[in-house]
Amino acid sequence: MNWRGIQRLIGLLLGFYSLSFIPSLGLSIFYADGEAVHFAIASFITGMLGVVLWLPVRRDQSELRVRDGYFVVALFWAVLGVVGAIPFIIGLHLDFTDAIFEAISGFTTTGATVIQGLDALPPSILYHRQQIQWLGGMGVIVLAVAILPLLGVGGMQLYRAETSGVTKDEKLSPRIMHTAQILWGIYFSLTVACALAYLAAGMDLFDAVGHAFATVSTAGFSTHDASIGHFDSLAVEAICITFMILGGINFAIHFAVWQRRDPRRYLKDPEARAFLLILAASGLFVGLSLFVAGAYLGLGESLRRALFQVVSVMTTTGFGTADFSEWPRHVPFFLAMLAYVGGCAGSTAGGIKVVRVILLAKMGSRQMFALAHPRATVLIRLGPRPVPEEVVYSVWGYYTLYLMVAVILTGGMMAAGLDLESAFGATTASLNLLGPGLGEVASSFATVNAPVKWLAIFAMLIGRLEVFTLLILFTYAFWRQ
Amino acid sequence: MNWRGIQRLIGLLLGFYSLSFIPSLGLSIFYADGEAVHFAIASFITGMLGVVLWLPVRRDQSELRVRDGYFVVALFWAVLGVVGAIPFIIGLHLDFTDAIFEAISGFTTTGATVIQGLDALPPSILYHRQQIQWLGGMGVIVLAVAILPLLGVGGMQLYRAETSGVTKDEKLSPRIMHTAQILWGIYFSLTVACALAYLAAGMDLFDAVGHAFATVSTAGFSTHDASIGHFDSLAVEAICITFMILGGINFAIHFAVWQRRDPRRYLKDPEARAFLLILAASGLFVGLSLFVAGAYLGLGESLRRALFQVVSVMTTTGFGTADFSEWPRHVPFFLAMLAYVGGCAGSTAGGIKVVRVILLAKMGSRQMFALAHPRATVLIRLGPRPVPEEVVYSVWGYYTLYLMVAVILTGGMMAAGLDLESAFGATTASLNLLGPGLGEVASSFATVNAPVKWLAIFAMLIGRLEVFTLLILFTYAFWRQ
Ligand SMILES: [K+]
Numbered sequence: 001m002n003w004r005g006i007q008r009l010i011g012l013l014l015g016f017y018s019l020s021f022i023p024s025l026g027l028s029i030f031y032a033d034g035e036a037v038h039f040a041i042a043s044f045i046t047g048m049l050g051v052v053l054w055l056p057v058r059r060d061q062s063e064l065r066v067r068d069g070y071f072v073v074a075l076f077w078a079v080l081g082v083v084g085a086i087p088f089i090i091g092l093h094l095d096f097t098d099a100i101f102e103a104i105s106g107f108t109t110t111g112a113t114v115i116q117g118l119d120a121l122p123p124s125i126l127y128h129r130q131q132i133q134w135l136g137g138m139g140v141i142v143l144a145v146a147i148l149p150l151l152g153v154g155g156m157q158l159y160r161a162e163t164s165g166v167t168k169d170e171k172l173s174p175r176i177m178h179t180a181q182i183l184w185g186i187y188f189s190l191t192v193a194c195a196l197a198y199l200a201a202g203m204d205l206f207d208a209v210g211h212a213f214a215t216v217s218t219a220g221f222s223t224h225d226a227s228i229g230h231f232d233s234l235a236v237e238a239i240c241i242t243f244m245i246l247g248g249i250n251f252a253i254h255f256a257v258w259q260r261r262d263p264r265r266y267l268k269d270p271e272a273r274a275f276l277l278i279l280a281a282s283g284l285f286v287g288l289s290l291f292v293a294g295a296y297l298g299l300g301e302s303l304r305r306a307l308f309q310v311v312s313v314m315t316t317t318g319f320g321t322a323d324f325s326e327w328p329r330h331v332p333f334f335l336a337m338l339a340y341v342g343g344c345a346g347s348t349a350g351g352i353k354v355v356r357v358i359l360l361a362k363m364g365s366r367q368m369f370a371l372a373h374p375r376a377t378v379l380i381r382l383g384p385r386p387v388p389e390e391v392v393y394s395v396w397g398y399y400t401l402y403l404m405v406a407v408i409l410t411g412g413m414m415a416a417g418l419d420l421e422s423a424f425g426a427t428t429a430s431l432n433l434l435g436p437g438l439g440e441v442a443s444s445f446a447t448v449n450a451p452v453k454w455l456a457i458f459a460m461l462i463g464r465l466e467v468f469t470l471l472i473l474f475t476y477a478f479w480r481q
Numbered sequence: 482m483n484w485r486g487i488q489r490l491i492g493l494l495l496g497f498y499s500l501s502f503i504p505s506l507g508l509s510i511f512y513a514d515g516e517a518v519h520f521a522i523a524s525f526i527t528g529m530l531g532v533v534l535w536l537p538v539r540r541d542q543s544e545l546r547v548r549d550g551y552f553v554v555a556l557f558w559a560v561l562g563v564v565g566a567i568p569f570i571i572g573l574h575l576d577f578t579d580a581i582f583e584a585i586s587g588f589t590t591t592g593a594t595v596i597q598g599l600d601a602l603p604p605s606i607l608y609h610r611q612q613i614q615w616l617g618g619m620g621v622i623v624l625a626v627a628i629l630p631l632l633g634v635g636g637m638q639l640y641r642a643e644t645s646g647v648t649k650d651e652k653l654s655p656r657i658m659h660t661a662q663i664l665w666g667i668y669f670s671l672t673v674a675c676a677l678a679y680l681a682a683g684m685d686l687f688d689a690v691g692h693a694f695a696t697v698s699t700a701g702f703s704t705h706d707a708s709i710g711h712f713d714s715l716a717v718e719a720i721c722i723t724f725m726i727l728g729g730i731n732f733a734i735h736f737a738v739w740q741r742r743d744p745r746r747y748l749k750d751p752e753a754r755a756f757l758l759i760l761a762a763s764g765l766f767v768g769l770s771l772f773v774a775g776a777y778l779g780l781g782e783s784l785r786r787a788l789f790q791v792v793s794v795m796t797t798t799g800f801g802t803a804d805f806s807e808w809p810r811h812v813p814f815f816l817a818m819l820a821y822v823g824g825c826a827g828s829t830a831g832g833i834k835v836v837r838v839i840l841l842a843k844m845g846s847r848q849m850f851a852l853a854h855p856r857a858t859v860l861i862r863l864g865p866r867p868v869p870e871e872v873v874y875s876v877w878g879y880y881t882l883y884l885m886v887a888v889i890l891t892g893g894m895m896a897a898g899l900d901l902e903s904a905f906g907a908t909t910a911s912l913n914l915l916g917p918g919l920g921e922v923a924s925s926f927a928t929v930n931a932p933v934k935w936l937a938i939f940a941m942l943i944g945r946l947e948v949f950t951l952l953i954l955f956t957y958a959f960w961r962q
Pocket residue numbers: 109110111112218219220316317318433434435
């Protein structure tokens with residue numbers, strides 16, 4: 001391990017992050033909501049921490065290697081979760097567990113909350129919550145598109161011609177920084193476009209920016225308890241659906257579309273195509289289920305509610321416009337399964353990712369075909385390109401591990417006192433970075449006990465770091481040598 | 482397809498099966514319970530059906546091939562489910578759905594029931610129910626040890642040196658008949674031993690034979706509503722645990738033990754060893770959970786209840802001695818997960834099977850290891866022998882398909898009206914051939930509606946036929962050519 005390099009990087013990160021409290025501080029002064037001094041303290045603590053870490057190793061020129069990468073990535077989210085929680089502790093007087101939960105939930109773009117009564121919160125705290133998500137989204141597109149493939153983890157590696165992204169002594173930083181700049185440009189542009197659209201649809205500037213942060217990052221915190229349902233506007237819902245979908249698509253595809261000025265490239269990408277198809281088919285299925293069950297009056301209203309919820313869940317954003325509890329029982333379960341599928345690799349969405357599910361389906365049908373026709377050999381393709389067998393099988397491993405984690409978390413939450421439905425809902429909501437769950441955690445995690453919250457925090461980190469990246473730190477093999 | 486060969490085989494099967502009603506008929510006369518004429522009718526219908534099918538093709542000498550095998554195997558269970566249901570229809574006046582459910586539940590050794598008030602049933606009908614399970618167990622050890630490996634499906638193929646069992650034009654019958662005779666000898670001996678032990682522990686002859694049928698076949702029907710709890714005897718429970726475990730171990734290992742007169746071979750088999758280890762660890766975990774939660778008075782009592790339930794669930798027998806509903810919430814969920822693991826390949830138990838779970842765990846840790854040490858290559862071994870990569874990956878496919886089926890069944894049962902816990906419980910109980918579920922189906926399927934029952938029937942057949950064998954019949958690739 002290159003401890004000095006890691007320390008330097010985390011120090012730099014904290015230094016930069018201390019600046020992120022400034023907009024909240026400014027807003028607090030503007031709204032005179034009394035939080036300004038809290039944000040000043042948070043910024044000072046974070047900055048000092050950064051300086052203290054950075055100073056002794058500031059001249060370190062060593063490069064981080066792949067093994068350091070795993071550790072740094074996990075540390076990024078954990079450290080930012082702690083310092084991002086400071087305003088919740090000193091401003092809102094949340095206890096330690098709740099504050100960490102709220103911050104990690106934001107940074108991982110999960111959007112599950114322990115706070116009830118959002119409409120009454122100081123605006124600067126509300127803004128801080130929204131901004132945390134947006135910064136988390138910035139972090140994750142770089143993680144997913146640029147960093148994890150270099151570590152040999154993550155759905156994006158499936159797009160690469162080489163089978164394994166791991167070259168042991170590869171230098172991480174130069175490639176990552178270049179890619180990051182492009183991705184952040186796209187992310188920033190999408191956010192601005194989304195905020196402008198919300199403004200045009202009638203939101204005030206505060207809500208428009210706050211919800212643009214939460215939409216493009218597919219994180220789903222809202223500044224209102226009623227979430228997007230608060231606005232009760234078809235235009236807002238349409239904008240929200242559009243930008244949730246864009247947030248759920250691979251940012252590398254966004255880049256290709258932008259570079260060639262050719263939106264048809266979305267449909268040329270097999271993953272984005274499947275993603276849109278599943279959204280449309282699921283919207284239709286849920287809409288018809290609602291219509292048949294008579295939960296809403298007409299077919300149009302049923303389809304509108306259904307499409308919003310399907311997009312919100314599959315992109316793992318977690319915004320709401322309707323109350324699930326009156327919907328037919330198989331619909332919430334179906335939506336939960338969509339959350340397990342999740343969005344595209346290289347996006348801000350959570351879940352197993354569409355590309356992996358495509359490969360799982362292709363492997364399943366290949367295995368069936370092989371039983372009937374034992375002599376045939378079939379290559380698995382993604383678009384025109386065959387996928388190396390090694391990569392194909394790594395998807396099976398990922399899926400297996402993901403579900404094992406889900407089962408253990410569900411069991412753990414039941415041991416901590418939740419009933420089956422709530423435990424399943426809480427695991428689904430946290431592991432897939434969705435936010436809202438089922439049963440007791442249908443709208444918030446406010447009423448569950450601390451062990452459940454810590455399990456959910458762990459689940460959010462696992463989900464955000466694509467399982468392997470976090471779990472590998474707990475293996476003997478990683479620390480040996 | 483060799484339709485004539487298939488018709489001849491099914492005709493023969495029905496002819497033989499018509500004889501199986503004779504013991505019930507005799508018992509009915511002995512107990513004068515008024516069912517004798519019903520069994521005579523059932524026997525006559527079944528025999529006639531067999532003759533009608535067999536007569537026109539009786540001179541057919543053609544051999545069945547692998548593709549015919551899939552179809553025949555599925556047909557065996559479906560056809561016996563229908564004729565085995567006759568006494569339930571004309572004797573107990575169950576409706577068609579309930580009768581088929583009860584018979585398929587028996588033949589697949591699931592042991593889920595739609596009948597309430599067992600203690601008041603005519604003895605001959607009770608005996609018929611017990612015997613169905615025992616015959617189903619006879620069927621399945623031959624299916625699992627001799628037939629499925631030839632078809633290239635099933636956990637037992639993992640034991641073979643060759644990667645694939647499918648040689649397209651291999652003749653099926655001679656090898657199968659020889660293996661079947663040996664396996665049935667072992668199965669019969671275990672049943673006799675179990676019945677004698679139950680007798681010695683104080684059961685009457687009727688209960689001893691009936692419960693021996695249900696124990697060795699790991700099917701779990703009882704002649705009493707209170708199941709094994711009815712006897713409230715430590716001796717009965719100890720015998721039951723012993724023979725459930727024996728029923729859950731690969732019959733090929735039983736054969737090796739018997740052949741060499743060396744019980745240490747059980748511990749030399751990596752699957753049986755893991756099976757026993759998981760049982761012991763799980764018994765301890767559940768026992769301590771019960772003790773800590775104070776559900777039972779002492780540590781001894783807690784461990785006794787726990788061990789029985791752990792063995793009953795993991796061998797997918799489904800006998801009960803206690804009421805789950807007072808147990809801590811994570812325990813029923815943990816037990817459900819044990820049912821998904823299931824017993825050993827080549828046994829009468831259901832579930833994914835221990836050997837596949839071992840390989841899944843080894844694959845998972847190998848993948849973790851590979852991320853930390855990308856240059857190392859690690860072979861996966863089962864005991865001393867490396868497992869071919871092709872087989873290793875087929876396990877992943879099996880697991881994926883199995884869980885997808887579980888998810889779809891759960892969703893389907895929720896669409897049919899069950900709540901999440903009951904739907905999860907009903908799927909767990911039927912797909913893994915366990916029997917008792919959770920929630921509404923905790924003790925029986927009597928109160929659920931017909932669509933749920935048919936989904937459960939389908940699940941039992943899928944579980945019994947190791948998923949691929951049944952699902953392949955619904956693929957285009959199978960019927961083409
Ligand atoms: K979210």
